[in-house]
Amino acid sequence: VLLERGTGLPAETQHTFFTADQSGTVVLRLLQGRLPIKTLALTVQRELPIGTPVELTLQCDEAMRIEARAKIGTQELWATVEPAPEIDIDREGAIDELLGEAERARRGLWGGMGEGFRREADHLISGIREVLHTDPAKLSALCANLKRLLDEYAGDPGDPLQPPMHHFESELDALRRVVFRASGILVGLDRDAWEARIRDVEERAARAYEAVDAPAWRRVCSEVQALYETAVQEEFANRRLDDPAYVQQRLSTISRWRTRVEHALADFVVSTAAEVGPLQAAERDRLFDALKTKVDRPITALESGEIGDLADARRKIENAGSELERIEAALERLPSLGLVTERGGGGSR
Incomplete structure (x- = not known):
């Protein structure tokens, strides 16, 4: 948390982060209320060592305007985030x-x-x-x-180029990181072929963006997303299950997933209807308890460094993942808990 809820304004805060790969791009995503409001990306040398400090300074004034400054070595990046306009909920429609x-x-x-x-x-x-x-x-x-x-x-509804540029850049940077991690052939391409493919995608995207060619822009954005998701799937399929790096990566993924589910449960708005509200509240509390007992306890021990036997750690991680799937599925059904459905058949989900 960079700025705590309730902090007096104006305010300034400084934080230090560290690079986690050598992809050639450092990405900082700012979130407000756990939703992204600005993505900062700075191109750096691929030789930049992993663990290089990234100094981030945030300034927020009384009008909720945010100025962000990121410094990596001798390079700096500035950005301003304007406050999001309020929705006029009193206007009809x-x-x-x-x-x-x-x-x-x-x-x-x-x-x-x-x-x-x-x-x-x-x-x-x-x-x-x-x-x-x-x-x-x-x-x-x-x-x-x-x-x-x-x-x-989705970006600005009035902008013909959808999805927005920052999503294209984010997906392309993620694809670069997967390609950089690969030690051999990935999706049938070696490192040189991948770099040529990425350059071609960048060039076509630049032409489409400059020409405001919406169909071409959407095609190239979909291509980048498909390439990234396919590369991630193949990378995962080729990982050795007894690789300590794989176990650590899975642990990080489960930890982020757990946090996301915990936030979703905390943010769930219980129905104000007396007939439904208590039912939803009881189910939400049950899911919180399952998260604490079946996910938090085993994962917290692993996060503290008590990995020990890799096979046992992997089993605990997979069990936590299965439990998170069940909790998330139950959370999705929570708004319609107890409601009837038009589908018959006597089966239950």
């Missing part, structure tokens, strides 16, 4: 328009990007519907969070 934008974004996004958007948006939309006529303050906050999420994933 404003919330319907916002929910319509979210639905269009759901249809237009796919793969890992689409899954990430749907995971965040579904909880926000569910909360908006629950407090629509009961809690104006919470409604305004949820609408603002959904608008920020749409800005992050």
